[in-house]
Amino acid sequence: MSFNYKKIEKKWQKIWDDKELFKAVDFSDKPKFYGLVEFPYPSGVGLHVGHVRAYTSLEVISRKRRLEGYNVLFPIGWDAFGLPTENYAIQTGTHPRIVTDENIKVFTSQLKEIGYSFDWDRTVDTTDANYYKWTQWIFLKLFDNGLAYKNKTYVNFCNDCRVVLANEESQNGKCDRCGSDVVQMEKDVWFLKIREYAEKLLNGLDTVDFLPRIRLEQENWIGKSTGAEVDFDIQGMDEKLTVFTTRPDTLYGVTFMVVAPEHPLIENHKDMIENLQEVKDYQEQAKKKTEFERVQLAKDKSGVEIKGIKIKNPVSGELVPLWIADYVMMGYGTGAIMAVPGHDTRDWEFARKFGIPIVEVISGGNVQEEAYTDIEKGMIVNSEIINGLNVNEAKEKMMDYLEEKKLGKKTTNYKMKDWAFNRQRYWGEPIPVIHCEECGIVGVPEKDLPVRLPEVKNYKPTDTGESPLALIEEWVKTTCPKCGGAAKRETDTMPQWAGSSWYFLRYIDPDNNLEFADMEKLKYWLQVDWYNGGMEHVTRHLLYSRFWHRFLFDLGYVPAAEPYAKRTAQGLILGADGEKMSKSRGNVVNPRDIIEEHGADTLRTYIMFIGDYEKPAPWSDNGVKGCRRFLERVWKLKDIVVEGDAIEKDNEVLMNRTIKKVTDDYENLKFNTAIAAMMTMINEFNAKGKINKKEFSIFLLLLNPIAPHITEELWEIKDLGGVLHEHSWPEFDERKTIEDIIEMAVQVNGKVRGKITLPLESTKETAYEAAMQDEGIKAHLSGKTIVKEVFVPGRIYNIVVK
RNA sequence: GCGGAUGUGGCGGAAUUGGCAGACGCGCUAGACUUAGGAUCUAGUGUCCACGACGUGAAGGUUCGAGUCCUUUCAUCCGCACCA
Numbered sequence: 001m002s003f004n005y006k007k008i009e010k011k012w013q014k015i016w017d018d019k020e021l022f023k024a025v026d027f028s029d030k031p032k033f034y035g036l037v038e039f040p041y042p043s044g045v046g047l048h049v050g051h052v053r054a055y056t057s058l059e060v061i062s063r064k065r066r067l068e069g070y071n072v073l074f075p076i077g078w079d080a081f082g083l084p085t086e087n088y089a090i091q092t093g094t095h096p097r098i099v100t101d102e103n104i105k106v107f108t109s110q111l112k113e114i115g116y117s118f119d120w121d122r123t124v125d126t127t128d129a130n131y132y133k134w135t136q137w138i139f140l141k142l143f144d145n146g147l148a149y150k151n152k153t154y155v156n157f158c159n160d161c162r163v164v165l166a167n168e169e170s171q172n173g174k175c176d177r178c179g180s181d182v183v184q185m186e187k188d189v190w191f192l193k194i195r196e197y198a199e200k201l202l203n204g205l206d207t208v209d210f211l212p213r214i215r216l217e218q219e220n221w222i223g224k225s226t227g228a229e230v231d232f233d234i235q236g237m238d239e240k241l242t243v244f245t246t247r248p249d250t251l252y253g254v255t256f257m258v259v260a261p262e263h264p265l266i267e268n269h270k271d272m273i274e275n276l277q278e279v280k281d282y283q284e285q286a287k288k289k290t291e292f293e294r295v296q297l298a299k300d301k302s303g304v305e306i307k308g309i310k311i312k313n314p315v316s317g318e319l320v321p322l323w324i325a326d327y328v329m330m331g332y333g334t335g336a337i338m339a340v341p342g343h344d345t346r347d348w349e350f351a352r353k354f355g356i357p358i359v360e361v362i363s364g365g366n367v368q369e370e371a372y373t374d375i376e377k378g379m380i381v382n383s384e385i386i387n388g389l390n391v392n393e394a395k396e397k398m399m400d401y402l403e404e405k406k407l408g409k410k411t412t413n414y415k416m417k418d419w420a421f422n423r424q425r426y427w428g429e430p431i432p433v434i435h436c437e438e439c440g441i442v443g444v445p446e447k448d449l450p451v452r453l454p455e456v457k458n459y460k461p462t463d464t465g466e467s468p469l470a471l472i473e474e475w476v477k478t479t480c481p482k483c484g485g486a487a488k489r490e491t492d493t494m495p496q497w498a499g500s501s502w503y504f505l506r507y508i509d510p511d512n513n514l515e516f517a518d519m520e521k522l523k524y525w526l527q528v529d530w531y532n533g534g535m536e537h538v539t540r541h542l543l544y545s546r547f548w549h550r551f552l553f554d555l556g557y558v559p560a561a562e563p564y565a566k567r568t569a570q571g572l573i574l575g576a577d578g579e580k581m582s583k584s585r586g587n588v589v590n591p592r593d594i595i596e597e598h599g600a601d602t603l604r605t606y607i608m609f610i611g612d613y614e615k616p617a618p619w620s621d622n623g624v625k626g627c628r629r630f631l632e633r634v635w636k637l638k639d640i641v642v643e644g645d646a647i648e649k650d651n652e653v654l655m656n657r658t659i660k661k662v663t664d665d666y667e668n669l670k671f672n673t674a675i676a677a678m679m680t681m682i683n684e685f686n687a688k689g690k691i692n693k694k695e696f697s698i699f700l701l702l703l704n705p706i707a708p709h710i711t712e713e714l715w716e717i718k719d720l721g722g723v724l725h726e727h728s729w730p731e732f733d734e735r736k737t738i739e740d741i742i743e744m745a746v747q748v749n750g751k752v753r754g755k756i757t758l759p760l761e762s763t764k765e766t767a768y769e770a771a772m773q774d775e776g777i778k779a780h781l782s783g784k785t786i787v788k789e790v791f792v793p794g795r796i797y798n799i800v801v802k
Numbered sequence: 803g804c805g806g807a808u809g810u811g812g813c814g815g816a817a818u819u820g821g822c823a824g825a826c827g828c829g830c831u832a833g834a835c836u837u838a839g840g841a842u843c844u845a846g847u848g849u850c851c852a853c854g855a856c857g858u859g860a861a862g863g864u865u866c867g868a869g870u871c872c873u874u875u876c877a878u879c880c881g882c883a884c885c886a
Contacts, residue, residue, distance in 0.1 A: 676826035745822040796821045
């Protein structure tokens with residue numbers, strides 16, 4: 001009775017493969033569609049159901065597009081550099097290359113057995129030298145254009161993983177990967193100047209169609225704020241102390257100044273500082289704190305007054321003390337602030353703790369009780385030149401005044417930090433530069449790319465935080481491309497974000513050995529029409545790849561400023577217990593098991609039916625069975641198929657509505673309701689006991705993107721003409737989606753008291769006549785007076801009585 | 803702390819955007835078929851003092867009419883986190 005999914009799925013996968021059905025054709029005359037899903041990291045544990053949810057959405061869209069006559073590029077590849085593989089190599093001594101190749105093999109077969117319509121000829125692998133050659137090439141372009149630089153900083157070092165972590169990877173002082181404590185280590189590392197692209201990355205958001213929450217997270221990450229840099233005189237010196245403020249309107253409320261512990265002013269003027277030892281102790285103490293401690297102990301403000309230095313308020317001329325405190329960060333703004341305790345909570349806490357005066361410059365609150373931070377209602381007071389203005393007016397006026405008097409200037413700041421572009425590990429792209437004693441840092445010439453990873457015996461990073469590459473002398477030792485003298489290779493490698501920052505470009509021309517991709521092909525395929533991936537990648541990966549793309553655009557290497565026209569994100573699939581799937585909880589579902597027991601079509605259908613695509617949804621084995629039953633019912637429909645090459649009259653509305661609903665719902669990622677509509681449709685046909693060939697073929701086409709194997713098979717069995725995939729997506733007639741005889745609810749005082757049947761285009765009078773035939777409605781009207789009637793044609797008839 | 807989102811049956815979730823709340827699926831109940839049922843089919847399934855009333859986290863409000871709009875409030879989740 002049950003359909004033989006194993007046989008059917010294998011059969012059609014082979015047919016598609018043999019016919020090269022999913023090959024994207026460069027320069028085809030058809031309209032193009034480029035659908036992109038985040039390529040997986042081929043880990044040893046294999047594909048999980050989250051991948052299936054992430055990929056099936058655009059799989060459905062891609063299959064639909066092909067039926068709609070598009071030339072579709074739907075590629076897949078491997079983001080294969082990364083720590084788990086390397087850690088495995090360290091443990092077992094197996095070369096990461098071997099591990100990676102094996103994992104890729106597993107992933108490939110798993111993706112293939114789901115029946116995805118990827119163009120397998122365009123697969124890219126970030127760890128392939130033919131690929132990372134171009135990752136290195138892009139890096140060199142960045143380097144040549146002054147966007148890559150090396151800088152000494154304190155970096156987060158994980159003693160366990162023995163790696164330097166990007167700020168983003170050390171959450172709350174714990175290593176993102178292993179959870180152990182992060183310590184601070186001074187290192188000279190590579191950065192990319194993504195900050196220089198902050199404005200472009202922000203503005204670019206206006207030109208693309210990203211989900212609002214994705215756009216918002218990008219904006220928050222960039223963290224633009226506008227304000228002014230104000231120069232404060234340091235008493236008895238020519239030098240000025242420049243601060244950044246978003247609230248120049250509160251300038252008269254400044255009662256002290258604060259510099260970050262790392263601020264150069266201290267070193268530069270230590271001879272003036274009366275309590276130098278105390279200040280130095282504080283600096284030491286601040287340095288020792290990890291970022292975690294600095295943030296965690298935020299509530300408890302600390303600081304030391306720098307005695308001997310007074311700062312002069314540029315507008316009031318008042319002298320105020322200078323403090324050093326670690327609630328001010330060297331990495332943001334100028335590393336120094338003007339403190340306005342009356343109207344800034346942090347400054348207020350600090351002033352309260354150290355007994356610094358609090359002055360009110362905006363009326364409306366009680367600044368002795370708490371900082372008054374409202375910017376809507378307050379009025380400026382005690383501020384000579386701006387008294388009586390509201391906050392916004394005062395800001396403008398003050399900034400104009402500062403600029404006019406050359407005391408400061410309007411400035412924009414960004415929270416986003418430069419991209420820490422380094423890893424002290426083996427399994428990553430070598431950063432293609434050479435250190436020469438004579439010439440400094442020199443880029444590897446293009447002709448010498450790729451800089452290949454050498455064979456090593458030991459993948460363990462060194463205790464000094466250097467990568468294992470540093471231990472391979474014959475690799476490190478090289479000659480300077482400029483002067484020919486002895487030189488050393490850079491031993492840092494790139495972070496995993498590197499390869500994924502441009503992979504969508506390589507799909508367009510994966511085998512090109514002369515360029516990363518041919519310009520004509522790029523012009524044909526770009527932009528990516530639709531990019532779907534996880535919410536967890538919508539800040540970093542999305543920004544980094546947009547940054548690289550925008551940079552390449554500025555250099556004329558790609559034809560579009562923004563890489564992705566549209567970006568969506570799927571929700572997480574949780575375990576049956578509603579918790580995040582994890583090995584330790586034992587709630588992990590392996591897609592392979594579902595395919596084995598129910599087939600790929602059931603897996604795909606269930607994962608699309610599981611719930612709102614964008615929200616998290618718990619796994620349900622019974623839900624899987626429900627979808628299996630649905631497909632079984634679909635299979636059995638073939639027994640009630642009758643002849644007929646047009647939709648039966650009494651099925652017209654049902655059919656047209658379903659076509660419309662499914663068509664729209666797929667486009668809006670509402671797969672769950674699309675499937676529900678198809679379920680409703682076959683329930684109707686089952687109730688009627690027959691479905692004609694035309695109706696059946698339409699149904700199969702609608703379901704095909706979700707369940708491609710069973711629909712192709714049924715098409716063939718019922719001999720519906722050629723093969724399904726050569727047909728076109730069904731069209732609907734808007735006029736036929738509406739019944740001309742409708743059932744309308746009749747309300748009395750807003751409560752439904754009965755239903756009437758009447759032609760769609762009826763008047764209130766007709767409705768009244770019909771309603772009077774209904775005993776139930778009449779009963780509710782008897783003895784009352786009608787005071788009002790609301791009649792909305794086609795919708796509702798409400799009679800208000802007294 | 804700031805920003806965002808979400809709260810609807812026993813469960814996952816629908817609701818043409820102000821017009822019959824609970825589509826569709828799961829689960830459950832009863833029946834049919836069967837040697838058997840964790841298969842299949844049929845019917846039912848929001849709650850309750852059931853010809854009625856009450857029901858979309860809670861409390862108010864606007865409206866002929868509110869899950870949908872407004873105000874207040876509670877809870878959960880996510881992002882950022884001393885960003886000046």
